[in-house]
Amino acid sequence: MPTRAEHLASEIADAILAGTFAPGARLDEQGLADRYGVSRTPVREALRLLGTTGLIDIRPRRGVTVAEVTCEQLDEMFVAMGEIEATCARLSAIGMTPIERRRLEALHERMGDLVRAQNEVDYAEANVTFHSTIYAGTHNSVLVEIATNLRRRLQPFRRAQFRAPGRIASSHTEHESVVSAILRGHAAEAHTAMLRHVNLVEDAFGQVNAGSAAKAKGRAAKQAGSARRE
Amino acid sequence: MPTRAEHLASEIADAILAGTFAPGARLDEQGLADRYGVSRTPVREALRLLGTTGLIDIRPRRGVTVAEVTCEQLDEMFVAMGEIEATCARLSAIGMTPIERRRLEALHERMGDLVRAQNEVDYAEANVTFHSTIYAGTHNSVLVEIATNLRRRLQPFRRAQFRAPGRIASSHTEHESVVSAILRGHAAEAHTAMLRHVNLVEDAFGQVNAGSAAKAKGRAAKQAGSARRE
DNA sequence: GGACGCGATTTTGCATACAATCCGCTCAAA
DNA sequence: TTTGAGCGGATTGTATGCAAAATCGCGTCC
Known part of the structure; x- marks a missing residue:
């Protein structure tokens, strides 16, 4: 209790x-x-x-x-998130067990079904599992904790990430590169693919909050959280 | 106050x-x-x-x-530390300003003097500054915080790291590769060099605590902290 | 008219008091 | 002898009270 x-x-x-x-x-x-x-x-x-x-x-x-998150801080969080996730992907490519690899592959295929069904809600949920699986693939609880914390801190700013039209399909395509690299044990490629994926997620975030966020980017004092609600 | x-x-x-x-x-x-x-x-x-x-x-x-840190956890912390530091080195290679690069170079040269003077105490202190400088080079406060926290958590286990004979000189040689890569803006090389450096630091830790730590590595329940004090 | 200083109020920081839970012990029964 | 229940002490969790610091409002002075 x-x-x-x-x-x-x-x-x-x-x-x-x-x-x-x-x-x-x-x-x-x-x-x-x-x-x-x-x-x-x-x-x-x-x-x-x-x-x-x-x-x-x-x-x-x-x-x-x-806390008032400035755009600068948000940007830094996304960059850090990308680097950490890319590191996790690299380590997963190196050290995932055959079972973990199969599970990742299966999950990825199931997510493909969700894309074709245009089921954004379930996809969003599966997406969390997808990334968590890759964290776990590092077999390193310290990295898992760091990645999980960062993800949680960024969560409020991702709410609408799959609302951008076609974003869910793009996401799955990006995942494809990541999964492919991990399954083949190609460390550097997994790193690159994941880094690009997270960067594109950030871009998608920027698009969803297009008008207001873009302008806000210039103003230092402007706090990013409000962009989400506009 | x-x-x-x-x-x-x-x-x-x-x-x-x-x-x-x-x-x-x-x-x-x-x-x-x-x-x-x-x-x-x-x-x-x-x-x-x-x-x-x-x-x-x-x-x-x-x-x-x-907290009782097991050898497994300690190992994970070192691996995570290596990955984070390597990421910092890579980002530093990409994004450090000319001034930051010059300062890093100057610090590295000063540390060379300390090596020749066999001044282990001052070298250890400068070493902290060295790594902190590379954290700062990312221009990312999130990564700086993560790296600093990890370093602090590992601190008790590094106490004796420069006691291994010749370790201080090896450390400086490894730094040389890191600094060189960063100054030339070679991202991948900086990453690799730093990763190897931190891994060697862990090895040095293992050597200092040679007998007991090596055996302890096998026993799950054995907690690593005690090795340091033996 | 504006800025600065001073006092009252609000709010935090710390101390103490009370309640609930856990741990170890005893003691009895199988 | 071992195991289990029950009880008592110790320790944590929560509530309340008090003092110090910060904030705000007002008056005064420049």
Whole structure:
């Protein structure tokens, strides 16, 4: 059974990701305590837990606010994500067991069916599994954790990634290169293919948030999260 | 001014790294509170902060213990570190500014002097700067943070890395390949050189802790931290 | 009219108190 | 002798209270 603080942490995290608490909004402890019907202590603890996720911004004696992600930071996160994922793909190409390779191949084929059925919802879910499978293929829990955390932090900005027309099909084609390279054990190729895939994902993100995001890119203070909701 | 909890966190972290609290040792809140002359509240907060660093192990309602790092985990950390550093080197080769390149070159040359003077202490310090410089060369704060965290987690296991005879000279030679590749903007080469460098660092670690560590490698339950102290 | 300084209020940080859970022990029964 | 249940102590989780710091509003001075 999770402790109250942990429960609160995920509760608050969900609220932030859902937009209930807008970026930049102040999260005062008493307010959250009242809202969730607990005392300030577990709220404090929950906020400290979230502090390390990059979701909120804690400044000593000055309270905590929902993190405002600038376009620069978002860009850096996408670049880092690409590099980490590419590394995972490379290691997977080298070290995946035959069973893992078969599973990856099977998953990829199933996703092909979803593309033909134009089932974007299930594809999005399978996509998470796809990338997680490649993380796991590194057989390195440290890398898995890093990749998973980064993915979670980027999640709010990917919501609409498969809404761009034809994006789901392009994604599958890119996956094809990645899977092919991994199955053949071609490390460098897997790296390159995955790097390109993630970069294209970022581009797709940019397209979905086309008008506003493009302009926002210039303004430093402009925080990226809002682009998603426009 | 840092809050008491933050101060405590680094205090406790130092104590763990210094071996004051042995791996596996129980860290009860009241005990720490008494030891540092504060109440349980900031101690709890400090422990939560440390919880995300991998330095301690928190199990709800069952207290916190100093993390016991198994050889498998240590191995994974070294592999991950190598991959991250290699990525940083690659990005540095691509994106470092001329000024950054000159600074890296200058630092490398200064380290050459330290090698000739056989000044292991200063070399170890400069080595940290060297790697940090390459992290910074990515111009990506996310990667910098990941790399820095990993390095910090590995720090206790590197203490003796430059004690192996001739290791300091080998290190500098390996750096030479890395620096050369970065300065020439050769991405793939920088990646490979750095990956090899970090792998050799791990080997050096293994040599220093030769007898015990080598045997320990086989035993799953054996925790790596103890090897360092033998 | 604007900027600076000062006090009141709000909010965080820390301490203490209480409740719930876990761990180890004893003791009894198979 | 071993195993299991039950009980008591110890420890963590949560609530509340208090003090210090920060923020905001207002008045004053330039």
